[in-house]
Structures are given as structure tokens and as C-alpha cells.
Amino acid sequence: MTQAVGFFTDTSVCIGCKACQVACHQWNELPATNGGVVPFSGNSYDNTGSFSDLNWRHVKFIEQINEQRTQAAWLMMSDVCKHCASAPCREVCPTDAIVVTEFNTVYIRESYCNGCRDCIAACPFGVIHVSESKKIAQKCTFCYDRLQNDLVPACAQACPTQSIQFGPLDELRSRAASRVRQLQERGTSQARLYGADETILGGLSSFYLLLDEPAVYGLPAEPKEPAKSVVPSSVRAFLAAAWVLLASMWSLRKRS
Amino acid sequence: MNTMVADPHWGWWIVWYFYLAGIASGAFAVTCLLRLVKSDTVKGGAQTEIADSGEWIAAPLMAVCGLLLIVDLGRPERFWHMLFDRDSWLPHIKVWSPMSVGAWGVLVFSMVTGIGFLATLNRSGVTLPFPLERVSRLCGSVSSSFPFSVFGLICAMFISSYTGALLTATNQPVWSETAWIGALFLASSVGTGTAAVQLVARARGGVSSSLEAFEPYVWALELTTLVLFVSSIEAESRTVLWRDGRACGILAVSVLLCVLVPAALRWRARHSWGWLPFGAVSVLAGGFLLRYAIVMAPTMWVSPTE
Numbered sequence: 001m002t003q004a005v006g007f008f009t010d011t012s013v014c015i016g017c018k019a020c021q022v023a024c025h026q027w028n029e030l031p032a033t034n035g036g037v038v039p040f041s042g043n044s045y046d047n048t049g050s051f052s053d054l055n056w057r058h059v060k061f062i063e064q065i066n067e068q069r070t071q072a073a074w075l076m077m078s079d080v081c082k083h084c085a086s087a088p089c090r091e092v093c094p095t096d097a098i099v100v101t102e103f104n105t106v107y108i109r110e111s112y113c114n115g116c117r118d119c120i121a122a123c124p125f126g127v128i129h130v131s132e133s134k135k136i137a138q139k140c141t142f143c144y145d146r147l148q149n150d151l152v153p154a155c156a157q158a159c160p161t162q163s164i165q166f167g168p169l170d171e172l173r174s175r176a177a178s179r180v181r182q183l184q185e186r187g188t189s190q191a192r193l194y195g196a197d198e199t200i201l202g203g204l205s206s207f208y209l210l211l212d213e214p215a216v217y218g219l220p221a222e223p224k225e226p227a228k229s230v231v232p233s234s235v236r237a238f239l240a241a242a243w244v245l246l247a248s249m250w251s252l253r254k255r256s
Numbered sequence: 257m258n259t260m261v262a263d264p265h266w267g268w269w270i271v272w273y274f275y276l277a278g279i280a281s282g283a284f285a286v287t288c289l290l291r292l293v294k295s296d297t298v299k300g301g302a303q304t305e306i307a308d309s310g311e312w313i314a315a316p317l318m319a320v321c322g323l324l325l326i327v328d329l330g331r332p333e334r335f336w337h338m339l340f341d342r343d344s345w346l347p348h349i350k351v352w353s354p355m356s357v358g359a360w361g362v363l364v365f366s367m368v369t370g371i372g373f374l375a376t377l378n379r380s381g382v383t384l385p386f387p388l389e390r391v392s393r394l395c396g397s398v399s400s401s402f403p404f405s406v407f408g409l410i411c412a413m414f415i416s417s418y419t420g421a422l423l424t425a426t427n428q429p430v431w432s433e434t435a436w437i438g439a440l441f442l443a444s445s446v447g448t449g450t451a452a453v454q455l456v457a458r459a460r461g462g463v464s465s466s467l468e469a470f471e472p473y474v475w476a477l478e479l480t481t482l483v484l485f486v487s488s489i490e491a492e493s494r495t496v497l498w499r500d501g502r503a504c505g506i507l508a509v510s511v512l513l514c515v516l517v518p519a520a521l522r523w524r525a526r527h528s529w530g531w532l533p534f535g536a537v538s539v540l541a542g543g544f545l546l547r548y549a550i551v552m553a554p555t556m557w558v559s560p561t562e
Contacts, residue, residue, distance in 0.1 A: 051262070092425060094356035095337035096348065114337045115330015118355045121264040124427035129262055135330030220258040224432055226425035227352040233424045237417035237438035240477060244413075244446050247473030248289040252466055 004104035005147065006205040007156065007164055008172040009078055010179060011217070012191065014163040016045055016059055016076040023158035024057045027143060044074075053129040056080065056140040057155055062216060077208065077217050078164055080155070081106065081127045081140035082195060085202030089119035089128060089137075091227045097137070104169065104205055105142035113137050124201075124223030142205075169205060176209055183209075194219055201225060261427050263555050269328035273321050274419050274547045275448075277362070278441060279540070280317035282449015283310040284369055285412035286467065291405040306467065308376045309456035310449070311399070314412075315373030318366040325362070339363065354422035361418055365411040372408065375399035416445030423550070430497075430553040434488040437550060440481040447474045447514055448543035451536035458533060468522070468532075475515045482511065482546075506549040513542025 024030065032038075033054050038047045044061035051058050062075040083106045090098040090106055097112035098119060108119075108128075113136035120128045120137065131138045143153035151157075156166035165172060173196050183191035194214050195204030201223055214221050287310025326335045334342075338359035341348045350356040376399075377384060378392035398404050420438030423431040431437065450467055486494065486507075497503045518535035 088427060092353045092355060094350060094353050094359060095334075096341070096350070097337075112337060112342050113331070114334035116328075116338070116355060117264040117266065117330070118353075118422075118426075120262050121266070121423075121426035121428050121431075124258055124261060126260050126262040130265070130330050218260045220260060220427075223258065224427050226427065226432070229424045229432065229435060230352060230354060230421055232435040233421040233438045234417075236435050237413075237420065237442050240417070240439035240442045240481060241413040243477050244285070244442070244474070245289070247477075248293055248470055251469040251473055252290065252293040 002102040004169040004205070005142075005167065006083070006104075006169040006172050006207065007080065007153070007166055008176045008196075008207060008209070009080075010163050010165065010176075010209045011075065011077040012179075012183060012188070012209060012211055013161045014059075014076040014078055015161055016061055017160060018059050019158040019160060020078045020155035020164055021048070021055065021057045021059055023154040024140070025054075027146070027154035028056065028141070030054045030056065051079070051127050051129060051139075053131040053138040056138070060217060062212075064212075064216075075211055075216065077210075078155070078159075079125075079217075080206055081142070082125055082201070082207070083140075083142060083205035084200075085198070085205070086225050088122035088124060088201065088224070088226050091225065092118045092122040094118060101142075101144060101147075103142065103144075103147050105144065105147070106205075107141055107144050108137050108139060110134070110136055122226050124220050173207075176207065179209060258427055258432075259429055261429070261554075264426075264428075266328075266551060269324050271544075271548050271551045273324040273328070274441070274551060275544050276317045276324070277321045277415055277419065278445035278543060278547065279448045279452050280314040280321065280369065281365065281412040281415035282445035282447065283317075283453050284314040284365075284372065284449070285409055285416065285446060286310050286450050286453050286470075287314075287372070288405040288409035288412060290466070291400065292402070292409070305460050306453060306457040308379060309453045309460060311369070311372035311376040312456055312460075313449075313452050314369035315366070318362070318369050322362065322366060354418055354425050358415075358418045358422060361411065361414050365415045368404075368408050368411050371395045371404070372399050413442065416449075417442040428554040430489055430493050431550075433490045433493060434485055436481055436485040436488050440478075440485050440546075440550075443474065443477040443481045444514070444543050444546050447471075447478055448540050450474060451518075451539035451543075455533060455536045455540075471518070471522075475519065478514055479511070482507070503549065503553075506545050510542045510545040510549065513538045513545065515542075517542075 031054060041047055041049050044063050046061045048055045048058055058079045060077045060079055064073040064075065087106045090100065094116060095112050095114055097109050099107055099109060101107045115130055115135045115137065117130060128137050128139045130136065146153055152166050156164045176193055176196055180191050180193055188211065190211050192210055193207060194210050195207035197203060210217055287307045290307045326332045329335055338356065339347060349360055374392040374395040378396040384392055417438040420441040423437050424435055426432050450471060454467055517538040521532065521535035
């Protein structure tokens with residue numbers, strides 16, 4: 001029987017080697033952008049800048065230097081699709097192209113997608129992009145093909161520091177909780193988990209141990225579930241429609 | 257404000273779709289309202305041209321809208337995936353997805369406007385080939401019925417507002433911060449629809465005085481929903497909006513064209529009715545700017561990181 005699996009990314013041990021990015025490209029046969037010629041981004045060692053249709057993993061480099069330039073910290077984080085329990089992309093997808101797999105991961109069925117891009121607008125993490133060649137939505141598959149063959153996802157397999165840990169979700173969550181405790185006991189009071197519990201989109205199958213506020217890593221503190229806005233929006237539209245109806249009854253009848 | 261989102265690249269096709277679908281739904285709503293409220297004068301009376309004008313406008317515009325939506329897709333040949341399951345070919349709908357419900361809404365509304373269009377052809381005495389002639393006669397009897405007008409009005413109101421709900425049901429800056437875009441689009445749709453009906457009715461020799469009493473209420477709704485929209489977005493977004501001259505400029509010009517210019521022309525029209533078409537054109541231009549400003553808001557005003 002299959003079970004829910006996930007990624008626990010411990011950013012405290014990430015060294016920014018980008019082995020995960022390379023492994024992702026290699027396994028998923030994602031070609032290099034611009035023929036492999038990548039200009040300097042001007043943002044530390046970040047050479048891809050963001051997620052894209054060809055970059056399903058993105059290693060972020062955050063340089064923190066104080067005003068006096070006497071202290072510096074260098075945060076690194078290998079970012080990926082969060083495979084949310086209440087995935088906004090899946091909620092809004094009109095063609096049912098985005099589904100939850102038997103491993104509790106979020107997967108795009110390419111043959112269903114028609115490139116409407118509603119999922120891109122809905123994703124709070126900027127994960128999904130449209131492929132320039134296929135013209136459909138693309139993102140991390142959680143190496144669905146590898147999971148089906150009892151293999152560890154390529155990125156987790158390649159990570160040399162165990163920053164990306166793969167395993168059953170429950171096990172990862174308890175491991176993450178003890179790691180946070182360990183770091184806090186050693187004086188890293190800023191250590192915290194992001195997405196390990198259900199407060200963010202019902203829980204993330206890819207969750208993180210961060211060493212600063214989520215915003216520092218470019219992660220939204222309170223991402224929204226799009227479906228929850230449909231009723232408030234509809235109620236307001238209904239009120240406007242009621243006004244139009246009343247106004248027409250008043251103004252049009254008056255003239256007759 | 258979440259600026260880490262990716263840009264869905266909903267560009268000109270979508271701006272034009274929102275705009276034209278707004279005019280079509282607004283015009284059809286006005287037709288239905290006239291039929292429901294002024295049934296005594298609409299049926300074969302002085303208001304016939306005005307009521308028919310909405311039906312002349314709505315169906316061709318919805319046909320264009322369907323094409324715009326298909327062209328905007330990355331894989332246009334798969335447009336039917338919006339409505340039917342790819343494997344079973346059975347109809348499918350996700351009630352919590354505005355785009356899924358909207359796709360069905362567009363289909364149903366297009367059919368409703370098609371019936372209205374054929375009915376108008378029949379009433380106008382246009383000679384149609386054999387099967388169409390029968391169909392148009394049937395449509396003629398259906399379209400002037402009370403249930404059809406009620407159903408048409410509901411469909412029109414849905415089409416004019418679901419696009420706003422669709423934008424709100426995202427995580428994009430500005431769009432996701434307010435639940436008022438649907439109401440604002442509805443108000444703008446009724447405004448632009450009324451203007452379009454007036455222009456077409458005038459061209460067809462109709463009298464549009466009944467709609468002129470209706471217009472100030474629409475202007476009031478547009479202004480109110482616009483104020484509610486701006487005041488309900490996050491303070492950070494509002495600051496960006498305020499600092500960016502383009503944003504303020506487009507919104508200000510939109511208000512000017514949608515409300516102030518037609519109101520001023522209305523005042524002037526006490527002396528000369530010839531000014532009124534300019535007011536309608538102004539409303540139509542303002543409605544386009546409003547759609548442009550809101551659809552482009554996340555990229556134009558906040559520049560999310562990609």
C-alpha cells in the first residue's frame with residue numbers, strides 16, 4: 001500500500017551546491033536554458049533567478065549583511081513545488097489536469113492541460129510556468145515515475161548534505177520537529193518550520209526548516225486558498241446585480 | 257502582499273475578452289430588464305428597437321469572445337477539455353473553480369444570445385434559408401417570454417461578474433486582495449452594455465430616453481464599487497498604486513470617461529440631443545481602460561518577481 005511521502009528541506013545544512021537542480025534537469029530531461037550559457041544574475045550565486053518551465057528546482061541565495069558591514073550571514077535554500085494538501089493550482093484547474101497522486105503529491109497530467117494558465121495565477125509560490133515548447137503547465141512531478149518504481153526522487157538522492165530529505169510524511173515531520181528543537185537548544189533561536197503543520201494550505205508535502213522569517217526566503221506567510229474567495233466575491237456581485245435590478249425597476253418604470 | 261508569484265501572462269486577448277463579454281452581457285441584461293420591466297412598451301412598441309439592440313449586439317460579441325478565449329490557450333485544440341472530461345467525454349464542472357463554471361456560463365450564455373439574435377432576425381423580417389427560418393420563428397416566440405428574459409438576465413449577470421471572481425480566486429497581488437472586482441465588473445458591464453445599446457438603437461432609429469433615466473444609477477454603482485475596490489486592497493498595494501502615475505492615471509481617466517464625461521454631456525444634451533452618442537462612446541472607452549488597468553494590475557503596478 002502506498003503512503004503519503006514528502007520532502008523535508010533543512011536549509012541549515014544546505015551548501016548551495018545545486019546538485020539537486022542538476023539532478024532534476026538530468027532525470028526529467030529538462031534542457032539548459034539559452035543553450036547552457038547563463039549570464040550572471042547579479043544576485044549572489046543564483047544563476048537561474050526563479051522557477052521556470054525548465055527549472056523545477058531553484059536554489060536561493062540570500063546574503064544578509066548588516067549596515068556596518070561587520071556581520072554577514074548567507075542563507076541558502078533549495079526551493080521546489082510544495083505539493084500542498086489544499087493545492088490552489090488543483091482547486092482552480094478547470095480541466096482536472098492537476099491531480100493528487102497515490103503518494104499524496106500534486107501532479108500535472110500533461111495530456112489534460114490546455115494551457116489556460118489559471119494554475120499559474122493561483123500558485124502562491126510562483127512554481128508553475130508554461131513550457132515554451134509544449135505550451136502547457138510545467139512543474140516538479142515529485143519524480144512520480146521514480147516513486148512508482150520505489151526510487152527516491154532525483155533531487156533528494158543527489159543532495160550531498162541531506163538538506164533535502166525524502167520519506168514518509170509523518171516520519172519527516174517528527175524528524176523536523178526534533179531538528180528544530182536541537183537547533184534552538186544550540187542557540188539558533190530563529191529556527192522554525194514552514195508548512196509542516198496544517199496552517200499553510202492544509203499542510204505542505206514539501207516543507208522547510210528556515211533560519212529566518214519566511215518572507216526572507218521569498219515564502220508567503222499566509223498564502224490564500226482561492227476557492228475560499230469565490231463566495232465573498234459572488235455575494236458582492238449579487239448585491240451589485242440586485243442594485244441594477246432595483247434601479248431598473250425604479251427608473252424604467254418611472255418613465256413608462 | 258505576495259509578490260513571489262509568477263505572471264500568468266493574461267494579456268491582450270483576455271483584456272479584450274473581459275471587455276467584449278462585459279458589453280455583450282451588459283447589453284443583453286439591459287434587453288432582458290426592458291422586457292421584464294417595460295413589457296407594455298417593448299412588445300411591438302416604442303422600445304422595441306432598444307430591446308432588440310441588445311440582442312443584435314450580444315450574440316456576435318459572444319462569438320468573438322469564444323474565439324478570444326480559445327486563441328489565448330496554450331493548446332487551443334484542447335479547448336473542449338474545459339467542458340468535457342478528456343477520457344470519458346462526459347461533461348464535467350468544478351463548482352469551486354471560476355474558470356470551469358465560467359466556461360459553462362460562456363457556452364450557455366452564447367446559446368441564449370444566439371436564440372435572441374435569431375429572434376431579432378425574425379422580428380426584423382430578414383429572410384433566412386429554410387431550416388433557419390423555422391428556427392428563428394421558434395426563437396422569436398421563446399425570446400420574448402418571461403422565463404427566457406429571467407434566465408437571460410441571470411446568465412448575463414453571471415457573465416458580467418464571474419471574470420472578477422476568477423481574478424480574485426488567485427494569489428496574485430491586487431486581484432486576490434479584494435472581493436469587489438466581480439461587482440465592479442458587473443457595474444462596468446451594465447454601463448458599457450447600456451452605452452452600446454444606446455448607440456445601436458440610435459443607429460437603428462430607436463428612442464433611448466428610457467435608458468437615460470437608468471444610467472445615473474449605473475454610474476453611482478460604478479463609482480461605489482470602484483471606491484470599494486481601491487479601499488479593500490492591501491495598504492501596500494494601494495501605496496504602490498498611488499505612487500505609480502500610470503495606475504492612478506488610467507483609473508482617473510476611466511472614471512472620467514465612464515461617469516463624468518457622459519454626465520457632463522447629459523447636462524449639455526438638455527440643449528442638443530446630438531451630444532449623447534459621444535457620451536456612449538466615452539463610456540465604452542472608459543470601460544476598456546478599467547478592464548486593462550485591472551487585468552494588468554499585478555504586473556503593471558506591483559511587478560511580481562518571476
